Amino acid sequence: MAEETKPVVSPAGESGERVDRGERVDRGECRTSRPYGQGGPGGARDAGGGRKFFRRKKVCKFCTEKIDSFNYKDVRLLAQFVAESGKIVPRRLTGVCTPHQRRLSAAIKQARNIALLPFAGRAS
Amino acid sequence: MNRTYELMFIVRPDMAEEEQDKLLSTLEAVVTSSGGQVKNVERMGKRRLAYTVRRFNDGIYVLLTVEGSGGMVHELERRLRVTEPVIKFLTVRIDETQKRIDKLKAIRDAKRRTSTAQTPAATPEAAADAPSVTV
Numbered sequence: 001m002a003e004e005t006k007p008v009v010s011p012a013g014e015s016g017e018r019v020d021r022g023e024r025v026d027r028g029e030c031r032t033s034r035p036y037g038q039g040g041p042g043g044a045r046d047a048g049g050g051r052k053f054f055r056r057k058k059v060c061k062f063c064t065e066k067i068d069s070f071n072y073k074d075v076r077l078l079a080q081f082v083a084e085s086g087k088i089v090p091r092r093l094t095g096v097c098t099p100h101q102r103r104l105s106a107a108i109k110q111a112r113n114i115a116l117l118p119f120a121g122r123a124s
Numbered sequence: 125m126n127r128t129y130e131l132m133f134i135v136r137p138d139m140a141e142e143e144q145d146k147l148l149s150t151l152e153a154v155v156t157s158s159g160g161q162v163k164n165v166e167r168m169g170k171r172r173l174a175y176t177v178r179r180f181n182d183g184i185y186v187l188l189t190v191e192g193s194g195g196m197v198h199e200l201e202r203r204l205r206v207t208e209p210v211i212k213f214l215t216v217r218i219d220e221t222q223k224r225i226d227k228l229k230a231i232r233d234a235k236r237r238t239s240t241a242q243t244p245a246a247t248p249e250a251a252a253d254a255p256s257v258t259v
Contacts, residue, residue, distance in 0.1 A: 066232075069225045072216070073132075073187075114132055114214040115183070118174040 160192025
């Protein structure tokens, strides 16, 4: 039981500390060997349904279509990046670049505040 | 004193047209009295709310674009807060974002103009093509 709690508690990127438990390094490889799951196989993080190599060719919709700006009023645009439960979809699934994701997230939160988007959809 | 704000508020759906006008004129008076300027008033009509606000499922959205100081916005929000028919409001400052958009547009227009000067034939397509290909 104690062995199983260890990988859960420790944060990612600490595979060096686990020398005492040799087999743990392999087991925790998906979580801890790489700092963030973007670089390597992201299947362990349940990204696309457990696939080993997810599609990394996804491009940022805003950068390619050269959409200048968007704000909280463009509900139809924002709703594309919101799951059915009302949660904001992470950028590793939509392929949005970081600055756009930040602005998108702020816009979605503003839209939620003014009741254009729900806080929680189907209570999933 | 040239900050531009966008003030969106929701009024209860059973509010009469004249009362809406009265409320808007009150707000406009506040703006002008504190040295500001009303840029635009847009009534977005009745919409279905994404969640229940004060036991209402619909609301009349009004968008007000004003130019003025922060103190003026403070006073506007105070008015909206005490006004009973107003059920929600949101103020956003938009002059900084507008500046950024204009700058981007200016850069893009300048790029398009210089590229059209070099090769007059079908250059907008080439300019639009290049970024999407490099991705």
